[in-house]
Structures are given as structure tokens and as C-alpha cells.
Amino acid sequence: MIPKQNFAPRVLGWFDQHGRKHLPWQQNKTPYRVWISEIMLQQTQVTTVIPYYERFMESFPDVYALAKAPQDEVLSHWSGLGYYARARNMHKAAQKLVDDWQGEFPMTQEGVCELPGIGRSTAAAILSISRNESLAILDGNVKRVLARYHAVPTWPGERKTEAAMWELAEHYMPDDRCGEYTQAMMDLGATLCTRSKPRCGECPLQEDCVGLATGVPTDFPKSKPKKAAKPVKTTQMLVLLADDQVLLEKRPATGIWGGLWSLPEVAQDEDIIQAAEQRLQVSVQDVISLSSFRHTFSHYHLDIVPSELWVTASTTIQEQGKYQWFSRAQALALGLPAPVRTILETHQSMRQLI
DNA sequence: AAACCGGGGAT
């Protein structure tokens, strides 16, 4: 059992002296007002949120006003905050509160979690701040404070680590002054125990913060392990040959190889003859497997499985714009993705062997 | 350009 070490009293003492207590949503702390502030603060800094929050409350002073407002009006009040899905969820949640809960927030955390856009942490924030319930939050700020205080050795994105951190959060949650404690933890993380340059000298937890004792508190929380192994994707590329010409496909302007001419691709598990005959409108006479190879991007490996298809072009697919037949010389003069160029050059030597 | 972020959606 981890001792409590006066954790909450120290955090609350610091809050009494240094915490922010006059923000708009810290007055008249109804569940509704706290909820709106929490959603806005999930995505945006305090100073930006304040004017949005005040305009929002003026137009939608309670859950009934929000529920009956047209979605467009809600979104226009959100305009500039981004993450519009959260505003839409909020609007839906307001309607649910009115329809199913007589406009009141449910009495339990589980009940509050049923509302769209509200999960365990946000529900705990709403209920602890507005009703002084002893429910712990675990947002990014609290994660950072706890990860440092205990020098948590693993990445909080891991399920086990996250579960352990929820236990810590609950362990330190006091039975009194719950709402203030929630506020205090968020403030501590936001103002002192920041991601870089934490001001440990001013922290109420400095004497027994294990992260600080290591000498490098910013080593915590441990960051997401760098993918040593880049993910591997596989694709099949088709070298369609008809009358000494090869079929290329113009890539969409955006995304990988945007705007370049490339070989037609077929999904890893797809039958290439079927795919070619259906999608490329050719009749396949012969198939030759070429050697597979790996092309590596900054963020993944692409295993390419090329095949040479000897075909007769039955219809006029070349008129569709996206596809075009080229002589090998023409093709090699185009902007081609490096692996495609490799295939076409290799193919030339293959051809001489046949 | 990479990390971060709570919740939702997909698997």
C-alpha cells in the first residue's frame, strides 16, 4: 500500500495560495456549466476558452437552451475552437439530458458516462467539481503529475500503466474538498508540472517526488516507445503489357506519390487476374511473377509483389484519363515513384531473356 | 515533425 504522504493536503494548500479561483466556470458551479468548460478545456487553453465560454453561456444558459438550439447555431458558437465533433456530441448530450433525465445530470458516474462525448475522466471532473463527489480524474495534467511523483517507468498509453495510474489517481483523491482537489491537480499540471521546464522548486510535492529525485523529471511520463519496427504493408503491382506498351495509372494529387504515374495496384490478398480483367478491362494471356522487394518510407515498409501480365486490351480503357498506355521509353521518362522505376527497369532485362 | 490528447469507432 502506497502511503498517502499528505498528498492531497499539500496539493490543496498550494491551491489555496496559488490556484486560479476566479475563472468564469468556477462561479456558480452547476454540472452544466462545469461540463461545457471541461469540453472546451479538453482542446484549448484557458485564455482562449474564456470569451468562447462567456458567449456560449449567454446564448445557452442552461441545458434546455442548448438542447433546443439548432445545431448550426451551436456550431457557430464553436467556430474557431475546432474539433466540431465535440460540439455535435455536446448538443446530442444536451438533448439526451432533456429527453431522458428531465434536464438533470445523472447521479452516478456511469450514468454521466452514457452521454456522448463524456468518458470516465470528464464525468469525474463534472461530478467532483459540481457536486463535490470523491471521483478521480485522469487527464493529461494529472497523468503527468502522478507519473513524475512516482517516476512511473512505463508509457501511460499502455493499458496496464493506465490502469495503474487510475489506481493512483483514486488513491490520492480525498474525501473532502473534492472539487477543489480536482481543480488543484489540473492547475498543478497546467502551471507548474508542465511538460517541459517544470518549476519543481515551487511544487508542494517536491520533497518526495521520485521523478525529481532522479534528476530528470521531464523523463516522465515516459514517452510512447518509438516504433523500432515500422509497420509493414503489402501491395501487388501489375506490369500490364500489350503491344509493347505498359499500362500506368495516374495517382491522385494528394497522398502517397501524389500526381505521379504508377503501376496499377491490387490488394495483398486479391486475385490479380480477376482484378485486372474486371477493373482494367483486359484479357490476360499469361502471368509471370517478378521478384518481390521492400520499399521503405519514413513511416512504414511497403512490400511490393510485382507481376508481369501479358494481355490484350479489349476495350478503350486508355480513354478514361486515369489510365494510359506508354512505351517503355515514354514511361521511364515520366515522374515515377522510385520502386516503380525499379520494376520497369528490371522488367526490361527480364524481357530480353524471354 | 512528433508528441500529445480523451473519447469514439472499429475490430
Add this chain to the structure above:
DNA sequence: ATCCCAGGTTT
């Protein structure tokens, strides 16, 4: 039940 992503900002 678990993993991964959308949609942004911050470092």
C-alpha cells in the same frame, strides 16, 4: 475487450 484513429495544438 482492445487497439487505433480524428482532428487539432504544442514543443
